[in-house]
Amino acid sequence: MSACGDGASTREIIASARSVVVKIGSSALTSLSGGLDVGRLDPLAEAIEARMRAGSDVVVVSSGAVGAGIAPLGLTKRPRDLATKQAAASVGQLALANAWANSFARFDRVVGQVLLTADDVARRATHRNAQRTLDRLRALGAVAIVNENDTVATAEIRFGDNDRLAALVAHLVGADALVLLSDVDGLYDSDPRKGNAQLIREVAGPEDLDGVVAGSGGALGTGGMASKLSAARLAADAGVPVLLASAAEAGAALSGGYVGTAFGARPHRMSARRFWVRHAADAQGRLHLDAGAVRAVAQRRRSLLAAGITEVGGHFHDGDVVDLVGPDGALIGRGVVAYDAIELATMRGHSSADLPPDLQRPVVHADDLVPV
Structure with missing residues (x-):
């Protein structure tokens, strides 16, 4: 990754981006005890609506379907077997889509749900269909809520985590910026829970990641810092700068506030076909x-x-x-x-x-x- 743009900083590019993909992690929307937390979702919708009213197109990649289905099904932890995950997702996807629709309805904003599997992105025909659907939703002023289709995805056709999905969607729609919102406020050089960790504000290139130790996801999600770093590198190939920030600071993250960690992108966007060959195709x-x-x-x-x-x-x-x-x-x-x-x-x-x-x-x- 390298600094991008014609003299503008990465943060300036993200703040002024005309087209933005916002990914929201499971931990920012759900809890094991209570399932989907609308009280946390509403401020996120408000921040996204404010960015749209400021002139940006926004596509939301929302995790949380499996997490939202855990409590209603009486489960006490995230399931490990595929069938139970799919059952939880089938319950949670409905709740998640309704929650986003109800929240954006406060602004007279229509929501469209787009469920994808890795196979949809890997195959050129369905890849183009997904692209057209997302483009049309944006043109009509609707908010596309994208999620992995956990109810049908198998281990062989999964994206693996929604951070990677968000990076692929950013390329799919030709986004100018990708914002990853979760329960962490940025990239640290080590696990902040263990103390003495330093927040890294800017990542201009691979050398800025020397010595960084990235961990895996928590109880509710499949991602983690390692997946976010991988997504940032993937987005860099698409020429898309990335901001990693806390969901609690969504308003600042989407309005140009100095929060989180900014990742610079390649100065030249990889062509759609070459990007597809390298990252999306099986x-x-x-x-x-x-x-x-x-x-x-x-x-x-x-x-x-x-x-x-x-x-x-x-x-x-x-x-x-x-x-x-x-x-x-x-x-x-x-x-x-x-x-x-x-x-x-x-x-x-x-x-x-x-x-x-x-x-x-x-x-x-x-x-x-x-x-x-």
Whole structure:
């Protein structure tokens, strides 16, 4: 990550952003004993409404569906098995959507619920459909409340946490800023609960994270500081600066107050297709490369040719995304493959001159290849 913008600070860019994604963590909305806490939700809606009235489009990524369903179902802790999580989500999603709708109704603001799975973002067709839906809701002045569709998502198609979902949504809608609100007031260099931790106000690049120790989530959520850092890096690839702040300071966070930790973004936004290849798409297979191919792909940014492939793994088709790994098995990139797995298995190791004319095009074109 690096500082972004034409001389403006990261905080100035976030404060003046025309399009904003706001992610709200489970701990900011729910409790184990009482489920959904409308008393905490209402001030968040007020802060979001104020930002919208100031001229910004806002998409909300709201956690809390599972947490909101725990108490009504008589559970005493966040469930671990998938079926109970999905049952809690089915109860909680209804309560969560109604709570947001009732809160924004005070301002005559309509709310639309958008439930996504990782598969929806990974597939280009549904990716575009989700993008169009969110864009249209914003154009109509409604607030999109996005959540992972926990009632149908399986372990294989989960985003993992709503911090990552929020970063992907920020890219999906072409947002100018991402605001992560939770129960922490910023990034610390160590666990603040253990004392002697220092709040880090600005993160301009990876060097600002040297020595930072990030933990996992709490009782009600699946995220944590590690997931927020990962989301900030992901958003950086999309050219989106990030503000991490406490939900209790939502008003200040959304009105330009000096709160939380600001993460700078890349100076140039990664193209939608390359971002999709790197972060959103599910890899359908794996190509093992020799050392020469690794140098060509990773260092010289050349297209991948069949001659450099030593092994083909998985069942993929022309147009699928595949992982590219080196001789040691380390991931070196991802790309859109131009051949089926069966076809490619007969081509690997052969130079283009030895192949029929219709098989001489690159296996992964440089334009469709993203090093990692």
